[in-house]
Amino acid sequence: MALIDMMQAVLENSGLLALWQTVAPWLALDERQLIFVVATPIFVGVTLWEYLKIRHDPALMDTREAVRNFALGAGYQTTELLFAGIIAFPAYxxxxxxRLFDLELNWLTAFLTFLGVDFCFYWMHRASHRMRWFWAAHVVHHSSERMNFSTAMRQNATNIFNGMWMFYLPLALIGFNPVWIGVAYAFSLVYQFFIHTTLVGRLPRWIETVFNTPSHHRVHHGRNPGYIDRNYGGTLILWDRLFGTFVDEDAKDPPEYGITRPVASNNLIVLWTHEYVDLFRDMQQPGGLLSRLRHLWKPPEWQRPAAKEPGQDHAQTDPATDQP
Structure with a gap:
């Protein structure tokens, strides 16, 4: 925990901690949130550097959208700060x-925590694309048609309410301290910020083999037919290679960013909620209770048949509405 202590000292010496306590005295700044507070100035600085490089290319950078992305990220952080402690913490x-085991923090358990969090992230991220309830929150991250560092900040303020944090609960049940889980998760998100860019090409082969890279993540954000629902990894790309969801970036087929059903609005509330609106509208269509509820866990493209024979209730996939 020496790194956390060091960051705490930086905040205290810089006066940021006192400012935080003045602005929000009712909020406890835990280790995970502390990492984000320290990393935010770095995110801003790197984003400004990238902006100077690509600001003249509207296909890569739109200033208003970049500002909007940071506003979306601020909404996400706000709800996390306000509600994580009363929603997720009791479950952890x-x-x-x-817990099944009493684990002490050492180099081995720290590594296992990182590995476990990254493994759980893979399945959480995969579910965020293949289960519509989770996709309703995650879609905002994919709805930009540009790929730059500001896109990493494009998050949904409803994330804490969707329950995606439940994917990490087995780690706490095994015996990994929830504080360790939160720290590992925070560092994973910090790492993933830096893979949202078009300025970094292919890295050395051994890095591309083991780690998630800008090249791999550009594929993940692509809506090209061959790129949809691929490369879910957080820090490591090994899980995608192991579970058959890896696709390499093809120079002959550059990623086309965004979703297959673009959102016709830049309003923050609409961006956060449009997929929920569509989801509940689909659930309101005539049918049995189970048929309606299936929309929650079926893939985003799943549709109930317009007409069914009595006793039938089966899935129908519409490739035309397939989403990343």
């Missing part, structure tokens, strides 16, 4: 109370 505390 309960799992950790009934």
């Amino acid at each position: 505390a309960l799992c950790y109370h009934f």
